[in-house]
């Protein structure tokens with residue numbers, strides 16, 4: 225049974241396009257991809273460009289998951305600073321991660337270009353403002369690390385005055401500007417990619433949830449309510465919506481699904497526009513409970529962050545935390561009319577890295593992007609296609625070593641509420 229898309233800004237401004245078909249008979253293919261979001265479709269794109277056969281099964285509609293609901297920011301860095309990563313894993317590993325973060329954004333740009341996807345893709349940069357002095361020192365250490373260890377002087381720190389001029393708010397101490405950051409219309413990107421794949425002969429089948437996966441000789445058989453697919457390999461690209469499909473399948477317990485929520489204001493007046501994010505770049509701040517925002521082409525302010533982290537409730541009250549945070553950032557917008565409110569689930573891992581690996585013989589997965597999946601899922605799609613093709617990959621800390629189940633997973637909702645409160649206090653009072 226299909227579940228409707230949320231009433232998001234992205235849905236309201238979506239390009240028109242044909243509906244996808246349902247799996248209504250038994251099929252066979254070389255690689256079955258379960259999940260029709262960025263990860264699944266990026267894997268299909270890479271397999272298709274390698275001339276390999278694949279088929280995508282999506283439980284609901286294309287872009288129904290986080291891929292059709294997110295902020296649309298392709299951020300060329302991880303949540304953790306490179307300098308901190310270098311301390312933890314050594315400079316060589318940090319350097320490999322840095323290259324992958326850049327490749328991730330480049331791969332999105334390349335997909336938009338080669339598939340001619342109409343998704344308002346803009347690569348003007350991304351800002352990471354620091355919510356306190358410690359966070360600013362971390363960003364400065366990153367710029368220093370990039371210069372000394374990667375000979376890369378593209379990113380730079382903006383001081384408090386320049387940050388105020390760019391953002392129109394005094395809540396940040398400074399900011400990290402990387403001109404390689406990008407933003408896009410995520411729903412149009414996801415649907416455009418799926419239509420492009422269909423045009424290249426990749427079957428994209430929606431309203432076709434895989435309910436079980438079992439072995440039959442040297443093939444896997446995925447059952448849906450109206451048909452089955454036999455495949456040599458399977459890619460699980462179900463991220464925060466992962467449910468066990470195999471016997472002894474613990475993938476869903478290796479991540480914690482957390483809701484991220486977004487509100488949009490009414491279009492701002494020209495006076496409000498001058499005072500609200502005048503630089504018009506996408507912004508993701510350094511808080512543990514992150515705020516992210518941008519000006520939309522309609523002149524509305526989109527503001528995202530924590531609403532109800534469990535994603536269980538769906539009423540305007542859930543979004544009040546977000547409205548308060550918006551008013552703290554832009555006091556002149558306090559009480560402004562909110563036009564759209566929506567939420568989706570991100571998958572959080574214990575080490576804040578996404579992970580890619582093998583669950584069983586010829587069954588691969590990639591998931592756990594937190595709030596960094598727009599670009600990283602595109603990278604993971606490339607790597608998943610390499611794994612399916614029998615190649616070795618070097619994901620470093622993003623591999624499956626030590627990617628085990630989250631302790632006390634059954635109590636995750638209580639744990640998340642406690643952690644969210646704790647992070648909120650640290651974000652507010654740490655200097």
Ligand SMILES: Cc1cc2nc3c(=O)[nH]c(=O)nc-3n(C[C@H](O)[C@H](O)[C@H](O)COP(=O)(O)OP(=O)(O)OC[C@H]3O[C@@H](n4cnc5c(N)ncnc54)[C@H](O)[C@@H]3O)c2cc1C
Pocket residue numbers: 258259260261262263264281282283284285287288289290291292293294295296297298299432433434435461462463464465466467483484485486516528566567568569570571590591593594595596597598599600601
């Ligand atoms: C509100 C919000 C804002 C965000 N903002 C940003 C941002 O600005 N920048 C950024 O980098 N990241 C952001 N993210 C994170 C990013 O959207 C995700 O990391 C990314 O979309 C994950 O893509 P995915 O394809 O792995 O998962 P999804 O897009 O969630 O797709 C998984 C799909 O699998 C399907 N599925 C599940 N089980 C089955 C089954 N058994 N059979 C068939 N299909 C199945 C689901 O229906 C779903 O459509 C945000 C997320 C949210 C929710």
